[in-house]
Amino acid sequence: xxxxxxxxGTEIPAGPRPIQIxxxxxxxxxxxVAIALDAIRYVEDSSALAAQEQSLTVYTQDLAxxxxxxxxxxxxxxxxxxxxxxxAEVSKALLCHTTWSPVLVALSGSASxxxxxxDVLSKREEQKGKDRKxxxxxxxxxxxxxxxxxxxxxxxxxxxxxxxxxxxxxxSLRIVSQQQQPIEGRNFQYYVIECRLEP
Amino acid sequence: xxxxxxxxxRFLIVWVIGLAALAxxxxxxxxPGGRALGDCxxxxxxxxxxxxxxxxxxxxxxxxxxxxxxxxxxxxxREFVFDTNDLNRLDFLIRDxxxxxxxxxxxxxxxxxxxxxxxxxxxxxxxxxxxxSFRCGFAQLVRFINELERxxxxxxxxxxxxxxxxxxxAGLDCDMECSILYRKAGD
Numbered sequence: 001x002x003x004x005x006x007x008x009g010t011e012i013p014a015g016p017r018p019i020q021i022x023x024x025x026x027x028x029x030x031x032x033v034a035i036a037l038d039a040i041r042y043v044e045d046s047s048a049l050a051a052q053e054q055s056l057t058v059y060t061q062d063l064a065x066x067x068x069x070x071x072x073x074x075x076x077x078x079x080x081x082x083x084x085x086x087x088a089e090v091s092k093a094l095l096c097h098t099t100w101s102p103v104l105v106a107l108s109g110s111a112s113x114x115x116x117x118x119d120v121l122s123k124r125e126e127q128k129g130k131d132r133k134x135x136x137x138x139x140x141x142x143x144x145x146x147x148x149x150x151x152x153x154x155x156x157x158x159x160x161x162x163x164x165x166x167x168x169x170x171x172s173l174r175i176v177s178q179q180q181q182p183i184e185g186r187n188f189q190y191y192v193i194e195c196r197l198e199p
Numbered sequence: 200x201x202x203x204x205x206x207x208x209r210f211l212i213v214w215v216i217g218l219a220a221l222a223x224x225x226x227x228x229x230x231p232g233g234r235a236l237g238d239c240x241x242x243x244x245x246x247x248x249x250x251x252x253x254x255x256x257x258x259x260x261x262x263x264x265x266x267x268x269x270x271x272x273x274x275x276x277r278e279f280v281f282d283t284n285d286l287n288r289l290d291f292l293i294r295d296x297x298x299x300x301x302x303x304x305x306x307x308x309x310x311x312x313x314x315x316x317x318x319x320x321x322x323x324x325x326x327x328x329x330x331x332s333f334r335c336g337f338a339q340l341v342r343f344i345n346e347l348e349r350x351x352x353x354x355x356x357x358x359x360x361x362x363x364x365x366x367x368x369a370g371l372d373c374d375m376e377c378s379i380l381y382r383k384a385g386d
Binding site for chain 1: 203207220221224232233235239240249250255265268272276279280316321344356358359363371
């Protein structure tokens with residue numbers, strides 16, 4: 001057998017193997033696809049950004065046209081906050097006051113012709129809580145005279161118990177003292193009645 | 200090194216350079232562009248929301264509602280708090296109310312102001328105290344106190360004393376401590 005060695009002893013170069021060709025092709029394609037995807041994304045983002053910036057300009061102009069409405073709302077909001085802050089303090093201050101009209105209406109509704117309410121004294125007692133907050137307890141003292149005797153006073157107390165806005169508890173309405181008192185030359189029984197009012 | 204190996208190495212070098220260029224393009228151009236787009240979309244969405252809100256607020260119905268809300272709040276405020284004008288003429292105001300009820304021997308005077316109410320120092324609201332003294336019947340007294348308490352802004356009756364009038368005078372001698380709330384100046 002003859003061997004013709006034109007390369008004079010050097011090896012015959014081997015041709016590229018199919019696996020190498022496949023690997024190189026896949027790697028190349030992957031790179032190209034990645035570049036293409038990135039480029040597409042870049043182009044899309046750029047055009048979307050341009051459109052959004054255009055919209056931004058339009059809405060900014062709209063906002064400039066609506067500036068007077070924005071100013072009005074801002075002023076309104078500022079005033080609302082001021083009033084709310086004032087009202088928050090007012091509600092604290094209201095805890096230190098009461099209304100006497102219902103008490104006096106109940107008193108005049110309970111008094112009959114058989115008794116005379118001689119004097120009325122409202123009392124406001126301050127109470128300090130553990131948190132140093134002050135609360136008030138209200139009561140009313142009244143001096144009552146009845147020419148027709150104790151039955152009229154008892155009836156007056158029963159009516160008061162029904163009509164007066166009293167604090168809870170059995171002691172909220174009681175006779176504090178009872179004594180003889182001369183009025184216009186005659187002796188009358190003079191009662192001092194205390195009502196503790198609901199807070 | 201065989202010719203094949205040299206080709207593969209050359210390809211790998213070119214491929215890595217291409218990949219690096221892609222990475223640089225991606226991180227330096229594409230990603231910041233995407234973020235800028237996201238920011239821009241958010242800004243547009245904010246503006247759209249604001250424009251829609253303001254357009255709605257501009258509508259007649261909404262304006263009326265805003266006006267009514269403000270008037271409600273101001274009315275609520277005026278039920279309790281004296282403004283500077285009312286405060287300056289407080290003595291006249293109370294005297295006018297007293298004259299409306301025919302109270303005899305009426306006198307009234309301001310006795311001081313308080314910023315500490317209920318043990319708490321208030322920043323915006325203060326209290327002015329007024330002492331009243333007069334003579335009247337019991338029904339008149341009830342009506343007068345009712346009017347003070349129904350007055351807007353309210354005049355609080357803190358304490359009162361009612362006694363049968365001394366001497367030949369008819370009616371009841373009344374002493375009363377009242378207070379009003381007003382807004383401190385400069386806040």
